[in-house]
Amino acid sequence: MNIDTFFDHLWQDYISMTPQAEAIANALIAQGETVKNDHVAFRTFNIGPIQLKQLEPFILDMGYQRYEPYQFPSKKLDAFGYIPPSPDMPRIFLSELRVEELTDSAQAIIYRLVDQINPDDVDDASIFWRGPLWAVPSYEDYEQLASESDYAAWLSLIGLRCNHFTINVNALNGINDIEQMNQLIEELGFSINEAGGRVKGSPSVLLEQGSTKASFQPFTFADGKRHDVTTCYYEFAKRYLDEDGNFYQGFVAASADKIFESTDRRGN
Ligand code: NI
Numbered sequence: 001m002n003i004d005t006f007f008d009h010l011w012q013d014y015i016s017m018t019p020q021a022e023a024i025a026n027a028l029i030a031q032g033e034t035v036k037n038d039h040v041a042f043r044t045f046n047i048g049p050i051q052l053k054q055l056e057p058f059i060l061d062m063g064y065q066r067y068e069p070y071q072f073p074s075k076k077l078d079a080f081g082y083i084p085p086s087p088d089m090p091r092i093f094l095s096e097l098r099v100e101e102l103t104d105s106a107q108a109i110i111y112r113l114v115d116q117i118n119p120d121d122v123d124d125a126s127i128f129w130r131g132p133l134w135a136v137p138s139y140e141d142y143e144q145l146a147s148e149s150d151y152a153a154w155l156s157l158i159g160l161r162c163n164h165f166t167i168n169v170n171a172l173n174g175i176n177d178i179e180q181m182n183q184l185i186e187e188l189g190f191s192i193n194e195a196g197g198r199v200k201g202s203p204s205v206l207l208e209q210g211s212t213k214a215s216f217q218p219f220t221f222a223d224g225k226r227h228d229v230t231t232c233y234y235e236f237a238k239r240y241l242d243e244d245g246n247f248y249q250g251f252v253a254a255s256a257d258k259i260f261e262s263t264d265r266r267g268n
Contacts, residue, residue: 001125003062003089010040013129014162018215018232020190021165027188028172036168038237039081039091039251042128043155043163046096048114049122050133050160052080058125059092067091070253075151075260076101081251090166093251097151106148109141113156132159139221142229150264157219157229163263164211166235170247178210181236185212193233196258203240206248209255211235214263233262 015022025035044050060066063085070079072095079095099110116134121127137145137156146153167181175181178199182192191213192198201208214230221227239247 001058001062003084006062006125006128007037007040007090009126009129010162011165013131014165014232017158017161017217018234020188020212020215021232021234024167024185024188024190024212024234027184028167028175031174033172033174036088036171037090038166038168038235038239039093040165041093041095041163041235042160043151044094044096044160045099045110045114045152045155046078047099047111049117049119050114050127052078052094052096054122055094055127055160056080058127059094062125064092068250070095070251070256072253072257072260075257076149077151077260079251079256081249083249087247091249093256097149097155099152102148102152106145106152109137109145109156110152113137127160129161130159131161132157134159136220136222138223139225139227140223142221146265151260153265154230154263158231162232164233164235166209166237169208169236169238178208178236178238182210185234193259193262195261195264196255200255200258201252205252205255206240206242207250207252207255208238208240209235209252209259211259211262230263230265235259235262 028035064082067081067083076098077095082092113134182198193211193213212233214233216228217231219229
């Protein structure tokens with residue numbers, strides 16, 4: 001799939017779930033800024049036809065290359081960063097949950113979801129905006145997952161789609177750092193994820209990041225119960241030059257660990 005087509009589809013699906021992102025992007029454009037995307041991120045389970053190694057070929061087929069692996073032991077996640085064929089294109093971050101590290105009851109819930117997927121449907125990059133590939137879970141199952149892994153609970157409802165876009169702060173003219181971005185977000189009436197601080201990372205690790213708290217949407221569960229759930233959030237990243245004079249290409253696990261919490265039910 002053509003990379004521009006891929007990101008056009010992703011953005012349309014993402015803003016349908018994340019109205020705050022469109023509002024923030026429009027506010028920047030109204031200030032005369034050009035909004036460039038540093039990276040997008042996806043979440044998946046490490047089982048069945050949607051595990052990372054099954055989804056990765058769709059990313060590589062677009063010309064991306066594996067960059068670095070990342071581990072998040074406390075969140076039971078593994079991830080890879082991918083760099084694009086051209087430096088003006090967004091990076092991709094793909095993580096997966098170590099399902100085997102959850103309790104037997106949580107694993108059973110996840111297997112009931114993943115077992116509903118027809119492997120033949122996982123056939124091209126459009127899988128990344130397909131949403132849940134299974135029937136809606138019950139509120140009870142969602143609560144069980146959330147008690148062990150907010151990531152698992154989120155994925156059970158939202159499915160495969162973009163978890164966040166990321167504003168490239170280096171490409172902005174009137175905003176120079178993450179805290180200025182945080183202040184704009186708050187002026188627009190949205191909330192910042194303050195887990196791990198308002199600014200994650202530092203110039204010494206060559207990457208600083210911030211993010212909003214995820215949008216909310218009312219959601220009807222299989223048992224008819226209706227609750228607001230978190231959808232997706234907007235991130236902002238500022239990259240620094242490495243010793244060779246190139247912008248840092250990777251991610252910083254300690255920062256990403258806290259950014260994952262942008263979709264947590266608690267703290268929202
Ligand atoms: Ni990110």
